[in-house]
Each structure stands twice: as structure tokens, then as C-alpha cells.
Amino acid sequence: MTLATRFAPSPTGPLHLGHAYSALLAYGLAQAANGRFLLRIEDIDLSRARPEWEAQIYSDLAWLGIEWELPVMRQSKRQPAYDAALDKLWQRGVLYPCYCSRADIAAATAAPQEGAPMLGPDGLIYPGTCRTDHPPTTVRPRDLPLRLNMAWACAQLDWPLGFTEEGSGTAQYVPITADEMQRGVGDIVLARRDMGTSYHLSVVLDDAAQHITHVVRGRDLLEATAIHVVVQALLDLPTPVYHHHRLIRDETGKRLAKRDNARAIALMRSEGHSVKDIQSIIGL
Numbered sequence: 001m002t003l004a005t006r007f008a009p010s011p012t013g014p015l016h017l018g019h020a021y022s023a024l025l026a027y028g029l030a031q032a033a034n035g036r037f038l039l040r041i042e043d044i045d046l047s048r049a050r051p052e053w054e055a056q057i058y059s060d061l062a063w064l065g066i067e068w069e070l071p072v073m074r075q076s077k078r079q080p081a082y083d084a085a086l087d088k089l090w091q092r093g094v095l096y097p098c099y100c101s102r103a104d105i106a107a108a109t110a111a112p113q114e115g116a117p118m119l120g121p122d123g124l125i126y127p128g129t130c131r132t133d134h135p136p137t138t139v140r141p142r143d144l145p146l147r148l149n150m151a152w153a154c155a156q157l158d159w160p161l162g163f164t165e166e167g168s169g170t171a172q173y174v175p176i177t178a179d180e181m182q183r184g185v186g187d188i189v190l191a192r193r194d195m196g197t198s199y200h201l202s203v204v205l206d207d208a209a210q211h212i213t214h215v216v217r218g219r220d221l222l223e224a225t226a227i228h229v230v231v232q233a234l235l236d237l238p239t240p241v242y243h244h245h246r247l248i249r250d251e252t253g254k255r256l257a258k259r260d261n262a263r264a265i266a267l268m269r270s271e272g273h274s275v276k277d278i279q280s281i282i283g284l
Contacts, residue, residue: 003035004213007061007068008203010042011054014264018218018248020064021282025245026216027066038210039068044075044195044202060265064275073210075202082197085205085235086140086190093135094153094234095190097144100129118184121223125186146191148231154178157233163225164241166214171241176226188227204228208237219244248282 005026009019030037039061043049061068089095100108108127109118118125131149140146155178162175190201207215222244232239248263268278 001211001213003030003033004038004211005030005035005216006038006040006207006210006212007066007216008040008042008206009057010045010048011050011057012045012048013053014266015057015060016248016263016265017268017278017282018263020060020265020278021248021284022216022218022245023061023066024064024279024282024284025243026214029214029216029243035213037066037068038073038212040073040075040206040210042075042199042202044197044199046076047194049076056266060269063265063269064278073206075197075206078202078206078209079196081205081209082191082202085201086146086197089148089190089234090136090140090146092156092234094149094156095140095146096130096132096136096149096187097141098126098130098147098189099144100126104129120185120188121227122188125184126188128187131187142196143193145189145193147187148190150182150185150187150230153230153234154181157230161229161233163229163239166241166243167245174225176229181226181230185223185227190231200224200227200231204231204235204237207240208232208235212240214241214243216243216245218247220247 007019007023007026009015009023015023027037029035041054041057043054086095105124105126108129109124126147130147135152157178159178160175162173165172165174188200189198192198225242225244229239231237265278
């Protein structure tokens with residue numbers, strides 16, 4: 001199979017040095033293997049996505065010397081695929097609607113009898129307030145958040161699961177257990193009220209649709225990879241090889257974010273920095 005990597009930014013702000021590092025790593029991996037490099041615009045959050053930021057993504061990547069296949073996949077056009085996957089999971093009985101707000105979850109996990117709140121890849125681990133003792137028998141609701149019943153999902157899978165992690169020329173297999181998914185991750189959201197999907201669902205389906213063989217992304221998403229492996233198994237999708245690279249940080253050690261405009265690629269371009277300058281700064 002031809003090696004295929006991707007870069008999947010959200011058009012919600014300017015690309016910064018961390019994005020440049022991730023995109024250049026993925027592109028370099030594809031180039032070295034005479035493989036494919038794809039671009040995906042993750043614009044499921046239509047309340048924050050802006051066409052001007054999407055245009056800036058194309059401009060910055062091209063300036064960095066990165067080329068990608070056309071057409072570009074855009075998540076906002078992929079809702080039918082997300083709906084089909086949610087229908088499949090609903091029919092398997094592993095989804096349930098959730099009526100809790102973030103404040104409700106924070107209050108429930110802060111109750112004295114619950115002990116110290118536990119954090120997972122998505123923040124506070126859901127306390128199971130809306131979880132039922134039996135699978136829903138109604139038609140899947142389209143206007144409510146849907147959570148994955150992790151215990152029931154794990155019960156339907158063949159264990160152990162895991163993924164291959166590559167980095168610095170080495171590869172290792174990372175095992176995942178049902179116990180850590182239930183205790184350390186919990187019932188994550190797979191469909192949000194305002195999006196009709198979630199990052200965890202869409203990224204899995206989109207990587208499969210684009211035949212991505214190697215996912216290059218930051219170490220801040222390492223814990224989320226276990227979630228993606230479980231969703232891949234539930235939907236009978238292949239699991240790519242993963243490369244979770246180091247994060248680019250500022251002088252204080254804080255990882256860069258889109259609000260950190262001082263490290264925006266477009267701003268550095270306007271100040272006269274060259275591509276070689278960028279590569280030197282990020283350690284390539």
C-alpha cells in the first residue's frame with residue numbers, strides 16, 4: 001500500500017510555527033517514501049470557521065513549499081458519512097443521548113462522594129448521569145449530543161487493541177486495554193448538538209476515506225489515539241500508523257496556540273522571515 005499522510009488544520013485562526021512543524025514533517029515523510037500527501041480542512045465548527053483563514057492556510061502551506069493533492073477534503077461536506085456511522089453505532093446499541101451541560105458535569109464530578117475529579121483526553125471524565133441500563137430502542141435523535149457507552153462498546157470488541165507508534169526511526173506497538181478506556185477515558189461525545197459529529201468521529205472516518213496510512217500529529221493528541229482505535233474497531237476501519245511529534249513551545253515552555261499571533265506564519269512572512277528561517281526556528 002502506498003504511504004499516505006495528511007495535514008488537517010481547522011480554519012479558525014492563523015497557522016503558527018507548530019502547524020508548520022507538523023505539516024513539514026508529514027510532507028517530508030510522504031516525499032521520502034514517494035507517497036501521497038493530502039490536505040483536509042476540519043471545518044465542522046461552522047460557528048468559528050472563516051473562509052479567510054482557509055485561504056491563509058493554502059497560502060502559508062504553498063509558501064512553505066508544500067504541495068497537496070486535489071480536491072481538498074472539507075469536513076463540512078461530509079455530514080452524510082458521519083450520519084451513516086452514527087446510525088451504525090446507534091444500531092449496535094453503544095450510543096445514548098446526553099442532556100448534561102458542562103456545568104452539570106463539573107458539578108457532578110465535584111460532589112464530595114465522588115472524590116477528586118478524574119481527567120481524560122476530553123477533560124473531566126463523564127460521570128454517567130444520562131447513561132441508561134439498556135440500549136435505546138428509539139430512532140437516533142439528530143438534535144442531541146450522543147455519547148459512546150464505553151463499557152458496552154468495549155464488550156463488543158476483540159481485545160487487546162493497540163496501534164503502532166513510529167518516531168526517530170523506531171516503531172513500537174502501544175497496547176490499549178478495555179479497563180483503561182472505561183476508567184481513564186469514559187463515555188466520550190461522538191456527536192455534538194451544534195455540529196452533528198465530533199472530532200473523534202470525524203477524524204477517524206476522514207482518515208479512512210482518504211486512505212491515510214500514517215498520521216502525523218502532536219503529542220497532545222496521544223491520549224486521544226486510544227479513542228480513535230476503539231472507534232475504528234467499532235466501525236471496522238483500518239488503524240493507521242501514528243507519529244506523535246514533539247510540540248513547539250514558546251520561551252516559557254508553553255505550547256503554541258492560534259491565539260499566539262506572534263508566532264503566526266503569515267506574520268513572520270510579512271516581517272521578512274524566509275522558509276529556511278522557519279525551519280531553523282522549529283528545529284528542522
